[in-house]
Amino acid sequence: MARPDARWSARALEAAVWIAPAIVAGMFLWLLGDLLARGVAAFLPREADAFDFGAAIELGRNIVAFLTSAPERAGRGGGIAPILVSTGLILAVCIAAALPFGLGTALFLSEFVPLRSRFGTLVRRSLDVLAGVPSIVFGLFGNALFCRLLGLRFSILSGGLTLACMVLPLLIRTAEESFRAVPISQRHAAAAAGFSQWSTVFRIVLPQAAPGLVAGLILGIGRALAETAALIFTSGYVDRMPGSLLDSGRALSIHIYDLSMNVPGGNAHAYASALVLIVLLVLINAAARWSTMRLLHGQERRA
Amino acid sequence: MWWRNCRLFRLRSATRDRMLIGTSRALACVSALVVVLIVAFLIGESAPALARVGPVRFFTDESWHPTADASAGSFGLVPTLVGTLLTSAGAIALAGGLGILSAAFTRFYAPRRLAGWYALMVELMAGVPSVVYGLWGLMVLVPLIAAVRPPGASLLAGIVVLALMILPTVALLADAAFAAVPRDCVTAAAALGLTRGASVFRVVVPAARSGLFTAVVLASARALGETMAVLMVCGNVVRIPRGVFDPVRTLTATIALEMGYARGDHRAALFVCGLVLLAAVTILVATAHAAGRGRPHGTT
Numbered sequence: 231m232a233r234p235d236a237r238w239s240a241r242a243l244e245a246a247v248w249i250a251p252a253i254v255a256g257m258f259l260w261l262l263g264d265l266l267a268r269g270v271a272a273f274l275p276r277e278a279d280a281f282d283f284g285a286a287i288e289l290g291r292n293i294v295a296f297l298t299s300a301p302e303r304a305g306r307g308g309g310i311a312p313i314l315v316s317t318g319l320i321l322a323v324c325i326a327a328a329l330p331f332g333l334g335t336a337l338f339l340s341e342f343v344p345l346r347s348r349f350g351t352l353v354r355r356s357l358d359v360l361a362g363v364p365s366i367v368f369g370l371f372g373n374a375l376f377c378r379l380l381g382l383r384f385s386i387l388s389g390g391l392t393l394a395c396m397v398l399p400l401l402i403r404t405a406e407e408s409f410r411a412v413p414i415s416q417r418h419a420a421a422a423a424g425f426s427q428w429s430t431v432f433r434i435v436l437p438q439a440a441p442g443l444v445a446g447l448i449l450g451i452g453r454a455l456a457e458t459a460a461l462i463f464t465s466g467y468v469d470r471m472p473g474s475l476l477d478s479g480r481a482l483s484i485h486i487y488d489l490s491m492n493v494p495g496g497n498a499h500a501y502a503s504a505l506v507l508i509v510l511l512v513l514i515n516a517a518a519r520w521s522t523m524r525l526l527h528g529q530e531r532r533a
Numbered sequence: 534m535w536w537r538n539c540r541l542f543r544l545r546s547a548t549r550d551r552m553l554i555g556t557s558r559a560l561a562c563v564s565a566l567v568v569v570l571i572v573a574f575l576i577g578e579s580a581p582a583l584a585r586v587g588p589v590r591f592f593t594d595e596s597w598h599p600t601a602d603a604s605a606g607s608f609g610l611v612p613t614l615v616g617t618l619l620t621s622a623g624a625i626a627l628a629g630g631l632g633i634l635s636a637a638f639t640r641f642y643a644p645r646r647l648a649g650w651y652a653l654m655v656e657l658m659a660g661v662p663s664v665v666y667g668l669w670g671l672m673v674l675v676p677l678i679a680a681v682r683p684p685g686a687s688l689l690a691g692i693v694v695l696a697l698m699i700l701p702t703v704a705l706l707a708d709a710a711f712a713a714v715p716r717d718c719v720t721a722a723a724a725l726g727l728t729r730g731a732s733v734f735r736v737v738v739p740a741a742r743s744g745l746f747t748a749v750v751l752a753s754a755r756a757l758g759e760t761m762a763v764l765m766v767c768g769n770v771v772r773i774p775r776g777v778f779d780p781v782r783t784l785t786a787t788i789a790l791e792m793g794y795a796r797g798d799h800r801a802a803l804f805v806c807g808l809v810l811l812a813a814v815t816i817l818v819a820t821a822h823a824a825g826r827g828r829p830h831g832t833t
Contacts, residue, residue: 247637333560356564
């Protein structure tokens with residue numbers, strides 16, 4: 231230990247422990263700052279010299295206009311209203327499809343099979359692999375199955391179903407965890423009181439696991455909202471207001487990608503859309519956190 | 534309530550129980566089958582290319598000029614494979630070190646409040662969509678690199694953006710690995726009079742090495758599969774780069790760029806790319822699971 235070179239390497243490591251997080255924080259704050267600065271700048275009134283009360287009102291008005299009007303000139307002008315609607319519809323399809331499978335699978339894994347049973351292990355292994363599948367591969371799969379084989383073409387339905395496959399492992403894991411968090415003694419008590427399994431599940435387990443289920447669901451929505459690669463060739467690029475679920479609809483993340491890569495002069499609105507996306511994600515995460523807190527709080531109260 | 538009158542609620546409870554179990558079993562089967570379906574579709578769709586181009590030509594063809602008819606085009610995947618490997622390896626080299634050091638920082642060095650803030654920031658980093666990382670890379674990093682050595686959109690830009698993206702994975706999993714080291718080891722190190730540096734880097738890190746290995750392997754699986762960020766900052770030229778300032782194209786970017794118009798054997802060739810990607814990622818995830826047995830699913 232006392233060799234001089236060993237001491238020097240130890241000292242270098244100690245320094246690195248402080249330098250590495252500084253580098254990471256610096257890079258990420260740079261990214262956030264750039265996003266905020268250019269995102270907000272896209273909404274600022276053009277001619278204002280100083281940021282006074284009038285400019286603040288103008289800023290608010292610009293934001294509302296951006297959120298409620300249709301894109302013009304391939305997104306360089308106008309707003310993102312149809313894109314927000316498409317994004318919302320894609321998420322709704324995703325949740326509507328993933329929720330029954332997620333809840334059913336989690337219920338089965340936590341209530342109806344032993345932890346180390348062969349079938350349960352098989353299902354969990356398969357979900358492990360699914361969780362690792364790259365998003366672009368989900369896109370290929372969605373394109374082959376939903377767009378081509380089922381004949382849905384580029385549509386909100388195809389995109390939403392593809393995302394449903396993607397968020398399924400996350401949904402199942404969080405749901406199974408919240409089911410398992412319900413104390414086993416309560417199930418025993420229910421059985422002793424002559425409850426059927428149906429009643430145990432719907433009167434005892436589900437109500438207590440509800441906050442955890444909501445938190446998992448919100449996390450899944452966040453994951454789906456952030457996704458781009460799986461949607462490029464399942465839900466498509468069309469930026470008009472969708473008329474039905476069978477229309478192609480452009481998600482917010484794809485709008486950002488398209489504006490920054492394929493539309494010269496689309497940078498300002500790419501940043502504005504990215505800011506909207508980040509704000510949405512922060513709100514979603516705050517909601518998930520709040521829901522988890524309620525779960526923990528509820529457990530304390532019961533204990 | 535209205536549902537009291539529904540037929541379902543007038544069934545005998547044993548029947549209802551059986552229905553509940555049967556339904557949830559069926560749903561679990563479908564969920565488990567999704568991944569099988571994905572593999573089946575990838576193999577099915579890539580079969581024409583594998584049959585008509587053959588696995589060998591993907592490695593021996595000079596260039597990547599795929600056509601709808603396999604006999605006319607050339608299907609060399611080597612430059613794209615090299616692009617994927619180089620970006621991922623570079624990102625892992627950067628993010629592996631930074632991530633493990635970050636985890637050591639939050640767990641052993643930082644004052645409690647600073648550690649809390651830093652952990653919150655890492656969580657936020659994990660939540661930022663890849664397209665936003667790509668946007669930042671494209672608008673900030675690429676012009677900066679272009680000022681040093683044009684064209685800017687390059688292997689280097691891809692490595693930096695990708696490293697930033699996978700850093701939270703490394704940091705969070707490394708932190709979990711440190712947390713799993715028995716408290717006794719740390720206490721014993723302190724009792725022996727070791728300095729903090731010695732107890733962290735000579736006791737805790739070696740004790741946590743299988744967990745750290747898992748962290749790095751899972752992060753590299755994420756790096757291989759990442760699409761948007763590398764698509765936006767790497768320049769997408771299909772050529773083996775001669776330095777970090779040269780543009781590269783990855784497997785994922787190839788799929789994203791060409792899927793929109795690909796027909797016939799070209800389309801099938803893109804599914805071959807997807808199959809290669811899926812195989813690589815699955816092997817990495819399986820390795821990670823073998824190294825750190827008993828992890829819950831979905832933690833990637």
